[in-house]
Amino acid sequence: MTSQSANFGIYVHWPYCAAKCPYCDFNSHVRSELDEGRWARAIASELAAVAALQGKARPDVSSIFFGGGTPSLMSGRAVAHVLDAIAKQWNVARDVEVTLESNPASAEAARFRDYLAAGVNRLSLGVQSFDDAALKFLGRLHDAQEAREAARLAIAVFPRVSLDLIYARPDQSVRAWEGELSEALSFGTEHLSLYQLTIEAGTPFAVRHAQGALVVPGDDAAVALYEATQALCDAARLPAYEVSNHARPGAECRHNLIYWRYGDYAGAGPGAHGRLTRNGARVATQGERNPERWLARVEAEGHAFDITQIDGNAASREQLLMGLRLSEGIDPTALARRWGETIDMGRVAFLEREGLIARDAARLTATPKGRLVLNAVIAALAV
Numbered sequence: 001m002t003s004q005s006a007n008f009g010i011y012v013h014w015p016y017c018a019a020k021c022p023y024c025d026f027n028s029h030v031r032s033e034l035d036e037g038r039w040a041r042a043i044a045s046e047l048a049a050v051a052a053l054q055g056k057a058r059p060d061v062s063s064i065f066f067g068g069g070t071p072s073l074m075s076g077r078a079v080a081h082v083l084d085a086i087a088k089q090w091n092v093a094r095d096v097e098v099t100l101e102s103n104p105a106s107a108e109a110a111r112f113r114d115y116l117a118a119g120v121n122r123l124s125l126g127v128q129s130f131d132d133a134a135l136k137f138l139g140r141l142h143d144a145q146e147a148r149e150a151a152r153l154a155i156a157v158f159p160r161v162s163l164d165l166i167y168a169r170p171d172q173s174v175r176a177w178e179g180e181l182s183e184a185l186s187f188g189t190e191h192l193s194l195y196q197l198t199i200e201a202g203t204p205f206a207v208r209h210a211q212g213a214l215v216v217p218g219d220d221a222a223v224a225l226y227e228a229t230q231a232l233c234d235a236a237r238l239p240a241y242e243v244s245n246h247a248r249p250g251a252e253c254r255h256n257l258i259y260w261r262y263g264d265y266a267g268a269g270p271g272a273h274g275r276l277t278r279n280g281a282r283v284a285t286q287g288e289r290n291p292e293r294w295l296a297r298v299e300a301e302g303h304a305f306d307i308t309q310i311d312g313n314a315a316s317r318e319q320l321l322m323g324l325r326l327s328e329g330i331d332p333t334a335l336a337r338r339w340g341e342t343i344d345m346g347r348v349a350f351l352e353r354e355g356l357i358a359r360d361a362a363r364l365t366a367t368p369k370g371r372l373v374l375n376a377v378i379a380a381l382a383v
Contacts, residue, residue, distance in 0.1 A: 008059035009258040010090075012043060012082055013269030014071040015291045018105065021139040022208075023166075025200035027271035027289050028069045040078040042298040044085030046268040049303035050285070051089035054276060059264065061090045063097040063255035066120075072102035076114025083119045097160075097254045099124055104142035104150035112157040122160040122253075124193070125150055130183045131176075134169055151187050162191035162253065167225055168217050169197050174228050181229060185236045190251035194229055195244050196222060223372055230368075243325050243371055260326050262319035267305070270294040274305075275318075282310040316341035317382045324378055329365030347380055 017028045051058060064086060086092060099122040100115055127147045129135050135143060154161045163184050167177050184192060197216060199209045208214035217225065230240060238246040242260060245253065258265050267274035267285060274285040288294040288304040297304035316339040323330035336342045348364065351357035356370035356377050370377050
């Protein structure tokens with residue numbers, strides 16, 4: 001992997017789910033009915049507005065990501081409509097990565113083949129667990145056998161597949177997690193996203209946690225689970241290239257690397273955000289979160305995002321926040337050259353003495369110890 005990237009990505013947010021998971025704080029909603037064609041046209045309209053914002057000197061699109069929500073509730077026709085709209089506004093790289101998130105509950109062979117025909121070449125499957133009791137606890141609509149069948153189907157259809165799992169659940173032992181993770185690794189996919197369960201404000205899990213009805217593993221238990229994750233994935237030759245993401249070398253998610261390397265990306269859909277370089281300045285776009293208001297605003301105005309300019313200090317902090325999540329770390333000299341902001345090397349030296357940061361002539365990286373307290377490391381540097 002190189003430290004700099006001229007790649008440009010497009011994120012498309014599909015805000016609807018069949019059910020709302022109790023741990024999820026994403027901008028997702030449950031609706032009994034919707035006009036899919038109307039939604040696809042609105043997304044195309046907002047994409048055109050982003051392209052107009054960029055002007056004539058538009059970068060080539062190297063990645064497209066359909067997230068949500070549950071994008072696998074979309075039809076292949078709607079996905080194709082959005083991809084066609086992108087191709088009308090930008091030059092799309094021949095080797096573009098097109099990822100779609102899918103839940104096992106909506107995994108169907110015909111639907112997957114339609115996505116492939118539309119242009120999707122990478123599927124991210126939200127397995128979350130291979131344990132029935134855990135899936136019920138997490139509010140998932142599929143069971144473990146459906147997860148296995150969906151994984152096999154995805155691998156049979158798509159050239160690139162990633163599996164998502166959630167660990168550090170209440171009372172989860174290292175041995176139990178090792179069993180689940182070993183099963184995930186047995187599918188031989190090129191990529192795994194492995195997230196520790198976190199309690200997010202405003203979710204049903206947050207209410208239960210505040211009441212004492214839901215207790216997540218303590219620090220020592222969480223560290224043991226994290227270290228077991230690294231050991232198993234390293235042995236399977238899927239090292240962590242980001243705190244929660246593991247891949248074979250060369251199979252990293254190109255789209256997410258754009259985020260973590262602080263490249264340019266467009267966002268379309270309710271709540272979607274983007275980061276663009278416009279007339280030499282960094283700007284942020286942020287979409288209206290409410291789906292109905294978003295749709296009405298797009299149909300009335302052509303888009304439903306607001307634009308904010310990001311100054312050098314804020315941009316430097318954002319890039320530091322994202323870049324230290326990567327195993328490749330950040331280049332402080334390039335950061336200063338780009339934003340005119342320097343990292344306090346006295347703080348770096350302190351963190352290095354504490355064994356939390358490693359540095360060489362060119363880069364700063366979080367050590368394995370530092371990754372365990374990464375938020376604190378970033379907070380110490382981003383001042």
